[in-house]
Amino acid sequence: MDRILLKSPATIANLSCGYDxxxxxxxxxxxxxxxxxxxxxxxxxxxxxxxxxxxxxxPKENTGGVxxxxxxxxxxxxxxxxxxxxxxxxxYGGLGSSSATAAGVAFGINKLIGxxxxxxxxxKYALEGENITSQTPHGDNIGACMLGGLVLVKNIDPIDxxxxxxxxxxxxxxxPDVKMDTQTSRKILPKTVELSLAVKQWAxxxxxxxxxVSNDIExxxxxMVDHIVEPIRSKLIPGYYDIKRIALKNGAIGCNISGSGxxxxxxxxxxxxxxxxxxxxxxxxxALSINxxxxxxxxxxxxIKVIQ
Amino acid sequence: MDRILLKSPATIANLSCGYDxxxxxxxxxxxxxxxxxxxxxxxxxxxxxxxxxxxxxxPKENTGGVxxxxxxxxxxxxxxxxxxxxxxxxxYGGLGSSSATAAGVAFGINKLIGxxxxxxxxxKYALEGENITSQTPHGDNIGACMLGGLVLVKNIDPIDxxxxxxxxxxxxxxxPDVKMDTQTSRKILPKTVELSLAVKQWAxxxxxxxxxVSNDIExxxxxMVDHIVEPIRSKLIPGYYDIKRIALKNGAIGCNISGSGxxxxxxxxxxxxxxxxxxxxxxxxxALSINxxxxxxxxxxxxIKVIQ
Numbered sequence: 193m194d195r196i197l198l199k200s201p202a203t204i205a206n207l208s209c210g211y212d213x214x215x216x217x218x219x220x221x222x223x224x225x226x227x228x229x230x231x232x233x234x235x236x237x238x239x240x241x242x243x244x245x246x247x248x249x250x251p252k253e254n255t256g257g258v259x260x261x262x263x264x265x266x267x268x269x270x271x272x273x274x275x276x277x278x279x280x281x282x283x284y285g286g287l288g289s290s291s292a293t294a295a296g297v298a299f300g301i302n303k304l305i306g307x308x309x310x311x312x313x314x315x316k317y318a319l320e321g322e323n324i325t326s327q328t329p330h331g332d333n334i335g336a337c338m339l340g341g342l343v344l345v346k347n348i349d350p351i352d353x354x355x356x357x358x359x360x361x362x363x364x365x366x367x368p369d370v371k372m373d374t375q376t377s378r379k380i381l382p383k384t385v386e387l388s389l390a391v392k393q394w395a396x397x398x399x400x401x402x403x404x405v406s407n408d409i410e411x412x413x414x415x416m417v418d419h420i421v422e423p424i425r426s427k428l429i430p431g432y433y434d435i436k437r438i439a440l441k442n443g444a445i446g447c448n449i450s451g452s453g454x455x456x457x458x459x460x461x462x463x464x465x466x467x468x469x470x471x472x473x474x475x476x477x478x479a480l481s482i483n484x485x486x487x488x489x490x491x492x493x494x495x496i497k498v499i500q
Numbered sequence: 501m502d503r504i505l506l507k508s509p510a511t512i513a514n515l516s517c518g519y520d521x522x523x524x525x526x527x528x529x530x531x532x533x534x535x536x537x538x539x540x541x542x543x544x545x546x547x548x549x550x551x552x553x554x555x556x557x558x559p560k561e562n563t564g565g566v567x568x569x570x571x572x573x574x575x576x577x578x579x580x581x582x583x584x585x586x587x588x589x590x591x592y593g594g595l596g597s598s599s600a601t602a603a604g605v606a607f608g609i610n611k612l613i614g615x616x617x618x619x620x621x622x623x624k625y626a627l628e629g630e631n632i633t634s635q636t637p638h639g640d641n642i643g644a645c646m647l648g649g650l651v652l653v654k655n656i657d658p659i660d661x662x663x664x665x666x667x668x669x670x671x672x673x674x675x676p677d678v679k680m681d682t683q684t685s686r687k688i689l690p691k692t693v694e695l696s697l698a699v700k701q702w703a704x705x706x707x708x709x710x711x712x713v714s715n716d717i718e719x720x721x722x723x724m725v726d727h728i729v730e731p732i733r734s735k736l737i738p739g740y741y742d743i744k745r746i747a748l749k750n751g752a753i754g755c756n757i758s759g760s761g762x763x764x765x766x767x768x769x770x771x772x773x774x775x776x777x778x779x780x781x782x783x784x785x786x787a788l789s790i791n792x793x794x795x796x797x798x799x800x801x802x803x804i805k806v807i808q
Contacts, residue, residue, distance in 0.1 A: 346703050346704070401713075
């Protein structure tokens with residue numbers, strides 16, 4: 193096998209009250225990544241034409257280049273890789289764009305070299321890639337992208353990711369075209385939180401876990417409350433609470449910031465509702481004359497998918 | 501119906517990483533409470549002979565007296581109650597002794613007046629009773645005592661307690677006879693916690709929830725880690741880490757402080773293991789010449805039980 197073509201999906205990290213622990217994998221949007229063995233022991237990255245093609249192509253600056261170079265070195269490969277990336281996931285959008293590249297490349301190269309790398313190590317290589325953009329790897333994007341479905345990051349070192357059952361729900365997602373990077377968005381969070389607030393948060397984490405596992409929509413609905421991160425990060429997103437209010441008014445189960453933002457997702461019971469809700473969520477951004485991309489997506493239970 | 505006799509059970513609050521949110525109901529130990537209608541509109545409390553009979557009998561100072569008086573007033577009853585309490589649960593032990601009285605009396609009186617009080621209101625009366633000892637009602641003892649099984653305190657006001665599924669596990673419990681009251685034990689906790697530590701805690705809360713719901717012993721085992729409360733409160737319990745080490749060495753699934761201490765519980769797979777583990781846990785206290793009570797108990801899925 194000398195060539196692989198795959199779809200590496202967008203993911204929502206920090207799902208509601210589950211800051212740094214809950215990640216979920218989407219069907220839409222996604223990147224298409226082609227990886228080809230080449231005879232020279234190097235990594236060549238090309239960014240194919242797309243609305244989000246403005247990515248670094250030097251391997252050490254690209255979240256896919258880093259794992260590729262590490263694997264070549266760690267496994268003493270006598271060949272290299274040409275990696276062609278067609279981005280479908282907005283950059284700096286809070287939809288796991290850098291993770292999709294990192295996880296897609298680590299996953300794809302592992303296939304190309306005959307699955308020599310354990311799942312835990314593949315995740316580690318992907319986290320190394322993500323490191324260059326976020327500095328503190330949190331794993332909820334990488335885990336969800338690689339494993340699919342709803343992933344609980346129980347621990348990062350050693351890696352302990354747990355796949356939680358979840359029903360066939362839908363997401364309405366809106367990505368306002370405002371610049372926000374992961375590092376700034378982490379810096380504004382406080383270093384400490386009130387114990388009483390942390391208790392409220394983990395009560396919601398427990399009931400949201402039980403809600404997902406038992407597919408109890410009412411329980412999911414009342415548990416999707418984030419006391420800690422949303423009140424702070426929402427300030428960076430123009431029109432956030434208007435968009436949230438409209439999503440809930442139109443029947444969303446819950447609505448929060450995706451990853452470190454600025455994307456906003458609404459969890460919906462079915463495709464029809466997701467369609468209506470995403471349209472409603474666009475209005476406040478139109479009123480503010482802010483450009484955006486919007487998506488609806490089912491849950492991707494599989495994660496990265498091999499096309500060829 | 502003029503008289504009711506019931507068993508009001510001990511409970512473990514703050515179960516592992518679930519500080520203030522997870523309570524679990526035990527079969528052993530328990531209080532026996534007899535409530536009798538009397539013609540005078542008053543509350544008379546008698547403490548029957550037991551090793552733990554040293555409880556206040558003035559209604560306003562007794563966690564059962566408070567709900568009894570409130571109910572008489574709120575429901576304009578033209579009669580009163582004589583309440584005879586035979587304590588089987590150690591006082592100030594961290595085993596929900598005051599909650600057992602509060603919940604038992606509220607539950608029993610509701611039966612005596614023809615179940616006029618909703619479950620939520622019965623819980624509220626019990627919480628009012630508990631208030632006089634803890635000042636900040638947390639609900640995990642009251643909820644577990646009244647509802648049985650494993651209870652998640654999602655919210656206190658308005659009351660939202662969720663019963664989580666749990667398998668037929670056992671507890672080995674040891675109550676060192678050292679004085680520790682709930683208020684002191686709450687005061688030594690910090691008002692704030694590091695966000696990074698809170699994240700670790702809610703990762704464990706999520707995986708412990710999934711572990712209990714799916715009865716996955718290995719997952720329960722690795723999730724029973726408390727980063728926030730145990731490191732602080734354990735200092736107040738002589739020999740705590742020796743007892744914990746011995747319990748785990750002897751096959752306990754997990755071992756932590758019960759409620760606000762000083763009782764220590766070990767979660768065990770079956771009765772035989774619980775028997776062996778509780779004996780092993782006694783050794784460090786014997787070595788320190790500290791008196792103790794020890795118990796083994798299955799999970800009480802029902803809660804308060806009417807005897808007559």
